[in-house]
Amino acid sequence: MSYDILSGNNIDLLKGINRKIDFTFLDPPFNQQKDYALHDDNMPEQEYWAMMKVVCRSIYGITNDGGCIYFMQREKNTEFVLQTLRETGWNFQNLIIWKKRTSAVPVKGKYGKQYQIITYATKGERAKTFHRLRIDPELPVNYKYQRDNGVFVTDVWEDIRELTSGYFAGDEALRTDNGERFHKQQSPLALLLRMILTSTNVGDTVFDPFAGTGTTAVVAQQTQRHSIAIEIDPNNVECIENRLKHIRDADNIQKYYKDYTCTENLPKIWGNEFEIAQKQKQKQEPTPLFNAIN
Ligand SMILES: C[S@@+](CC[C@H](N)C(=O)[O-])C[C@H]1O[C@@H](n2cnc3c(N)ncnc32)[C@H](O)[C@@H]1O
Numbered sequence: 001m002s003y004d005i006l007s008g009n010n011i012d013l014l015k016g017i018n019r020k021i022d023f024t025f026l027d028p029p030f031n032q033q034k035d036y037a038l039h040d041d042n043m044p045e046q047e048y049w050a051m052m053k054v055v056c057r058s059i060y061g062i063t064n065d066g067g068c069i070y071f072m073q074r075e076k077n078t079e080f081v082l083q084t085l086r087e088t089g090w091n092f093q094n095l096i097i098w099k100k101r102t103s104a105v106p107v108k109g110k111y112g113k114q115y116q117i118i119t120y121a122t123k124g125e126r127a128k129t130f131h132r133l134r135i136d137p138e139l140p141v142n143y144k145y146q147r148d149n150g151v152f153v154t155d156v157w158e159d160i161r162e163l164t165s166g167y168f169a170g171d172e173a174l175r176t177d178n179g180e181r182f183h184k185q186q187s188p189l190a191l192l193l194r195m196i197l198t199s200t201n202v203g204d205t206v207f208d209p210f211a212g213t214g215t216t217a218v219v220a221q222q223t224q225r226h227s228i229a230i231e232i233d234p235n236n237v238e239c240i241e242n243r244l245k246h247i248r249d250a251d252n253i254q255k256y257y258k259d260y261t262c263t264e265n266l267p268k269i270w271g272n273e274f275e276i277a278q279k280q281k282q283k284q285e286p287t288p289l290f291n292a293i294n
Contacts (some may be wrong), residue, residue: 027212
């Protein structure tokens with residue numbers, strides 16, 4: 001599948017994109033004083049949201065009718081996200097709660113934080129593509145009935161582990177030679193996989209204007225979607241290029257296939273219909289042990 005990696009500021013580069021896209025994952029820095037080489041993560045609030053508005057409006061302009069955006073943010077910014085999307089033309093569909101699997105961040109005087117929001121919105125009233133994925137999470141304790149065929153994914157996602165710091169992050173987290181996380185905000189493949197499978201078809205174009213380590217493009221590549229990534233930090237751009245050139249074992253998304261097998265038409269949605277049909281055929285017709293001799 002084709003991919004384009006653009007190095008630079010998305011506000012400038014978005015103006016030059018003349019291809020239509022079907023899906024965007026918007027995962028900007030959250031303006032919470034994190035360390036970014038080429039981005040000030042401590043902007044005045046108004047300036048930050050004005051910038052988000054420009055980005056959301058430009059993305060809207062290059063999105064096909066019925067295409068969508070998934071805008072990830074801290075839960076305390078929910079009202080700004082909804083306002084930004086509304087004022088730039090997007091139609092609200094869902095507020096997805098991505099519940100973290102690690103323990104809550106304790107806060108004095110209020111409840112601890114344990115989730116992040118992902119706002120799902122479309123260009124136009126309805127999504128042109130929405131595959132209703134089915135998963136089969138563990139049954140709650142004392143649940144009376146076994147499930148026959150899993151359940152539909154809802155707007156609460158509690159089965160996707162974040163890549164936390166330390167050893168919990170596992171092999172998927174990219175690391176420097178001294179073992180440090182290469183990019184502390186690297187998103188899990190499983191998160192992108194869910195959004196891309198739900199909202200796109202094979203051959204569609206997915207877009208990530210704050211690409212970081214290129215997780216969106218890595219999933220797109222393996223699900224036969226085209227991708228466009230924009231990233232301002234040249235070190236990250238190099239990382240995306242390498243990540244796409246040689247898909248690491250830890251980046252192989254096949255391990256998630258089993259999580260969705262209750263989904264109708266999964267091979268077609270996933271983009272490996274042909275490959276799977278071939279494998280099934282091989283199973284049915286075992287390769288002869290000896291070649292026939294004339
Ligand atoms: C939260 S991270 C995205 C992480 C990404 N989802 C991943 O899986 O690696 C945000 C990224 O946006 C980049 N960035 C910040 N401002 C930018 C801009 N104006 N244009 C393009 N990239 C920008 C930062 O360098 C950072 O890598």
